Amino acid sequence: GGNPTATVIALCSMRDFNLAQETCQLAIRDIGCLEVLINLLDTEEIKCQIGSLKILKEISQNTLIRHAIADLGGLQIMVKILDSPDKDLKCLAAETIANVARFKQARRTVRQHGGIKRLVGLLEGISVGSTSLTPCQTKDTEIARCGALALWSCSKSVKNKEAIRKAGGIPLLARWLKCSHANILTPVVGTLQECASEPSYRLAIRTEGMIENLVKNLSSEHEELQMHCASAIFKCAEDKETRDLVRQHGGLQPLSVLLGNTENKKLLAAVTGAIWKCAISRENVSRFREYKVVEALVELLTDQPEEVLVNIVGALGECCQEPINRTIIRKCGGIPPLVKLLTGTDQALLVNVTKALGACATEPENMMIIDRLDGVRLLWSLLKNPNPDVQASAAWAICPCIQNAKDAGEMVRSFVGGLELIVNLLKSKNKEVLASVCAAITNIAKDEENLAVITDHGVVPLLSKLANTNNDKLRRHLAEAISHCCMWGSNRVAFGETKAVAPLVRYLKSNDPSVHRATAQALYQLSEDPSNCITMHENGVVKV
Amino acid sequence: AAMSRKRLQQLVDSLGRSAKHFNKNEVECLIKVFDALVAKSSNRFAAVGFDRNSFRDTLHSAFGMTDDMIMDRVFRTFDRDNDSCISVVEWVEGLSVFLRGTLEEKIKYCFEVYDLNGDGYISKEEMFQMLKNSLLKQPSEEDPDEGIKDLVDIALKKMDYDHDGKLSFMDFEKAVRDENLLLEAFGPCLPDIK
Numbered sequence: 001g002g003n004p005t006a007t008v009i010a011l012c013s014m015r016d017f018n019l020a021q022e023t024c025q026l027a028i029r030d031i032g033c034l035e036v037l038i039n040l041l042d043t044e045e046i047k048c049q050i051g052s053l054k055i056l057k058e059i060s061q062n063t064l065i066r067h068a069i070a071d072l073g074g075l076q077i078m079v080k081i082l083d084s085p086d087k088d089l090k091c092l093a094a095e096t097i098a099n100v101a102r103f104k105q106a107r108r109t110v111r112q113h114g115g116i117k118r119l120v121g122l123l124e125g126i127s128v129g130s131t132s133l134t135p136c137q138t139k140d141t142e143i144a145r146c147g148a149l150a151l152w153s154c155s156k157s158v159k160n161k162e163a164i165r166k167a168g169g170i171p172l173l174a175r176w177l178k179c180s181h182a183n184i185l186t187p188v189v190g191t192l193q194e195c196a197s198e199p200s201y202r203l204a205i206r207t208e209g210m211i212e213n214l215v216k217n218l219s220s221e222h223e224e225l226q227m228h229c230a231s232a233i234f235k236c237a238e239d240k241e242t243r244d245l246v247r248q249h250g251g252l253q254p255l256s257v258l259l260g261n262t263e264n265k266k267l268l269a270a271v272t273g274a275i276w277k278c279a280i281s282r283e284n285v286s287r288f289r290e291y292k293v294v295e296a297l298v299e300l301l302t303d304q305p306e307e308v309l310v311n312i313v314g315a316l317g318e319c320c321q322e323p324i325n326r327t328i329i330r331k332c333g334g335i336p337p338l339v340k341l342l343t344g345t346d347q348a349l350l351v352n353v354t355k356a357l358g359a360c361a362t363e364p365e366n367m368m369i370i371d372r373l374d375g376v377r378l379l380w381s382l383l384k385n386p387n388p389d390v391q392a393s394a395a396w397a398i399c400p401c402i403q404n405a406k407d408a409g410e411m412v413r414s415f416v417g418g419l420e421l422i423v424n425l426l427k428s429k430n431k432e433v434l435a436s437v438c439a440a441i442t443n444i445a446k447d448e449e450n451l452a453v454i455t456d457h458g459v460v461p462l463l464s465k466l467a468n469t470n471n472d473k474l475r476r477h478l479a480e481a482i483s484h485c486c487m488w489g490s491n492r493v494a495f496g497e498t499k500a501v502a503p504l505v506r507y508l509k510s511n512d513p514s515v516h517r518a519t520a521q522a523l524y525q526l527s528e529d530p531s532n533c534i535t536m537h538e539n540g541v542v543k544v
Numbered sequence: 545a546a547m548s549r550k551r552l553q554q555l556v557d558s559l560g561r562s563a564k565h566f567n568k569n570e571v572e573c574l575i576k577v578f579d580a581l582v583a584k585s586s587n588r589f590a591a592v593g594f595d596r597n598s599f600r601d602t603l604h605s606a607f608g609m610t611d612d613m614i615m616d617r618v619f620r621t622f623d624r625d626n627d628s629c630i631s632v633v634e635w636v637e638g639l640s641v642f643l644r645g646t647l648e649e650k651i652k653y654c655f656e657v658y659d660l661n662g663d664g665y666i667s668k669e670e671m672f673q674m675l676k677n678s679l680l681k682q683p684s685e686e687d688p689d690e691g692i693k694d695l696v697d698i699a700l701k702k703m704d705y706d707h708d709g710k711l712s713f714m715d716f717e718k719a720v721r722d723e724n725l726l727l728e729a730f731g732p733c734l735p736d737i738k
Binding site: 003004005006008009010011012013015016047050051 | 675677678679695698699701702723725726728729730731732
């Protein structure tokens with residue numbers, strides 16, 4: 001025990017140890033020094049608080065130390081220190097909080113003690129766009145930087161994202177976004193992209209004009225900053241207006257250029273993700289074509305980690321909205337790697353691959369390659385995948401394959417147990433799976449022999465059981481399936497007996513014209529059987 | 545009572561220039577404070593300036609300083625011409641550094657305070673003197689000075705860059721620039737922010 005003078009000398013000397021080394025950090029904890037350091041925080045002696053925080057900031061990089069600091073009540077004290085008028089002290093407290101708040105309970109503690117409000121308050125300095133600052137402005141920028149670092153750590157919790165918003169954090173973050181210093185931009189953008197999982201933030205990012213700044217910083221020299229900007233765009237581009245804004249502010253080109261940086265995998269994942277979501281809008285796909293994005297993406301199809309591949313394939317799938325891109329993919333040799341990916345296990349990747357291949361399969365030349373590489377069989381076996389999203393996606397992709405393959409009927413028959421498999425999927429509870437399977441069955445039923453087989457497998461009662469639905473997507477595909485299945489034997493009668501007719505009449509009340517069309521077809525086919533006509537009449541079909 | 549208007553004006557002008565951190569208004573106020581405080585003391589040197597005791601009283605009441613040895617050293621540092629009396633000029637110029645000095649000026653000031661014998665070095669003995677009362681004495685401790693000696697060793701190890709066993713001005717300056725907290729390493733000789 002000593003007075004502040006002695007304490008400060010001791011604290012300063014402690015920093016000469018290699019505080020980044022784990023053995024040192026744990027030694028500090030084991031000799032009870034953490035309690036001393038935290039007690040020092042609780043005093044009013046600014047120099048002692050500063051000295052202590054300088055040490056705590058370093059050693060809190062260690063996970064065990066972080067937990068220990070939180071257990072000893074260190075966070076509450078640090079939050080209180082944020083009220084201090086001393087600028088250096090505020091910065092150190094915020095930076096230490098940023099380190100400690102890397103686990104859930106710590107983030108909760110910060111929030112429960114009013115930390116979020118105070119951290120947002122640190123952002124209130126005046127941001128300047130120019131590069132030369134007065135010492136005072138530099139200090140304010142430093143305070144804001146530390147506040148942003150802490151908020152970034154804290155923002156990983158959903159409740160904190162909300163708290164930051166309620167404390168008025170978004171306009172302040174927007175203001176600092178206009179600044180040009182990378183060292184504050186990075187935590188600011190980091191926080192924004194973390195929070196962009198919330199719709200309220202995505203809306204604010206769009207309306208407060210932040211897309212422009214995000215796009216601008218895609219061209220920064222700092223890769224970490226580029227990555228966070230791309231990540232933010234990735235998340236925000238779920239919304240159409242944002243996709244348009246990105247294009248309008250010239251964001252598509254820097255994204256395309258960044259595809260060239262294949263070393264930095266995290267950056268590549270963020271960039272490919274942003275490209276994927278932006279490509280949902282057709283106008284963006286056209287622009288991407290000018291920048292030769294499809295070619296670049298195909299080149300990246302091999303040898304990338306899964307989180308990058310998911311996005312690359314997603315992007316290719318969206319780009320296929322433009323027919324010419326489907327040709328480009330083939331010419332660049334993109335089909336074989338895509339088919340190879342069908343054998344993977346990552347479910348998100350499988351969903352994207354099936355979607356992309358389905359889109360490619362609409363071109364007969366592509367279909368030839370897919371067939372030659374056994375792609376359809378691989379797709380079919382994905383119907384066995386436990387994940388309903390994968391099942392549905394595979395079924396959707398199978399449809400164009402059947403439509404565009406040579407000898408489609410023969411091909412389908414060659415899959416052992418394949419027809420039985422797909423008919424059984426009609427027992428699924430998932431609406432998307434059901435709709436996609438109906439669509440596939442519609443295509444399968446165009447071949448008479450296959451229609452006979454699936455009838456044997458009980459397709460009629462299974463389809464009829466689904467008839468009572470209000471889901472327009474399912475209704476449409478179900479009606480199409482029924483109308484095609486009518487073309488065999490006594491299926492028309494069977495549909496009537498299994499009570500499919502009456503519900504179908506109700507479909508005509510829907511607002512969706514494609515439902516009407518499909519239903520009309522189905523009813524027309526069914527009406528060749530007299531007892532069905534009676535049913536229809538009873539249900540007022542003429543009126544409808 | 546003290547000065548004529550014209551002399552006051554001249555004084556304010558010259559001090560405004562030499563005490564860089566105060567403007568003319570502030571200098572005038574400081575002079576008034578000086579006059580008021582000096583008048584309070586009952587010493588016959590009052591007309592010329594602060595003597596040691598009055599100055600220490602002021603340091604205590606205005607700035608909350610309590611360490612006798614340090615306060616004495618502050619007096620010596622303010623008292624440039626070493627006449628045991630702080631004139632109004634020494635008062636204003638001293639306060640300029642004391643209250644608003646740049647880091648460079650403060651480093652020089654603190655070094656002067658800590659260099660007890662004024663030989664340009666802070667020696668181990670001088671450090672010992674200043675840190676003598678900084679540790680709580682444990683009743684069971686055999687040699688209470690042991691702790692102080694350790695503390696002095698730690699300080700020296702941290703700050704003695706040229707390894708000559710004592711702190712030159714360069715050593716001190718380098719240490720403080722590296723770690724600002726060490727500015728008042730041997731005792732509080734600058735006003736507290738509170």
